[in-house]
Amino acid sequence: MSGSLRALFVSFLALFIFSSSLSVNSFAQELGFSEHIARLAKSKLREKAELIDLIAETKDPRVPDLFEDLLDGDLYYIKKTGQIVAIEKVESGYQASDVLSLKSLGVVGKRSVKKIGVNNALRRQLRSYIATFNLSSDEANVRLEAAKALLKAPEASFLPILDTALVAEADADVRSAMVIARSAILLASDDAEQRLVAVNGLRGATDKKVMTLLEQLLLEDGAGNSAEPDERVRQAAEEVLSSLHTQARVYKVMEDLFFGISLGSVLLLAAIGLAITFGVMGVINMAHGEMIMLGAYTTYVVQLLMPNNIGLSLVVAVPAAFLVSGLFGVIIERSVIRFLYGRPLETLLATFGISLMLQQLVRSVFTPLNRSVITPEWMSGSWEVNGMLSLTYNRLYIIFFALAVLFLLIQLLKRTF
Secondary structure: HHHHHHHHHHHHHHHHHHHHHHHHHHHHHHHHHHHHHHHHHOOOOOHHHHHHHHHHOOOOHHHHHHHHHHOOEEEEOOOOOOOOEEEEEEOOOOEEEEEEOOOOOEEEOOHHHHEOOOOOOHHHHHHOOOOOOOOOOOOOHHHHHHHHHHHHHOOHHHHHHHHHHHHHOHHHHHHHHHHHHHHHHHHHOOOOOHHHHHHOOOOOOOOOHHHHHHHHHHOOOOOEEOOOOHHHHHHHHHHHHHHHHHHHHHHHHHHHHHHHHHHHHHHHHHHHHHHHHHHHHHOOOOOHHHHHHHHHHHHHHHHHHHOOOHHHHHOOOOOOHHHHEEEEEEHHHOHHHHOOOOHHHHHHHHHHHHHHHHHHHHHHOOOOOOOOOOOOOOHOOOEEEEOOOEEHHHHHHHHHHHHHHHHHHHHHHHHOO
């Protein structure tokens, strides 16, 4: 065998051995993970602590979700087979999925599964591992959320994890959140110097939880004595807390302004309709609110017809609501209003009567009970600007929708008159 062929053969052999070792290690890791998971079903609380450590050591990518389910009380096992499943509560039972294959198992009966219980010690252990996983994530937003979560439940056991994560953190926003979380933990330190450093580390923080922590630090007992014995720490805490209260008032004004604008957007749409009706037709329409009501019930009916496509149903409901309200408007104009032009007082009385009729029509069809419209997933939640200001997405969509309708109406009026 020539030297070049021998070298090629050796290279292929080394590559084969390396790939085989990786496969063996991967198989062993999967086998260990599955074995530890299976033991969770019947193990006692003391054994679970050891199992949690062993599961974490596998470094399997499924571990964080598994620990989250276990911490939230969503990890069960099927009584007959011992299969470990993560569940989601639904009306007919539990929607189960296998934690190993991540495949859905459909709905299972409540009596066919049993929860894997944990105590407070195990919860602390789980939170520690979850924080470690999330703070070392490759995604900055995951690390940021993990740091914010630590601020909500500051415990001294998280301090070494934070210190390790801070050394490697390069993202400015994430690093700032970690520093604030670390300072919140140090507020409970026995060392006055560390508490002073912690208070100064909270300067500029924009989170209501920080305000709560500082208020607890300055809390006075029945005799008027502060919980913080050190005068320097008290003064620094009072300064930081005063600054945070000022920021909170500013953000509260901004939040109220946002809510006011979103509510005003709805009233703007109603006012536009009233203004056009009176300005063009000379009619005072007292049934205008009921026309809006018809559009709302149209949305409710569309969602009843599309229960599995709530997000798409809203896209269908918007033009449908305009059409239904417009159709009723045409019927009212043809049957009543056209005979009363030039007599605004009589149109007021007539449309008032029509409004009562429409209200009774809705009561007869839908009953007097309130009917809720489901908010689509893409409109749910809120945009958290910071810990003191969050803007709900549904109100943002209302503002954008009102502006879009106003813009289209302006263009229509400009180009058709």
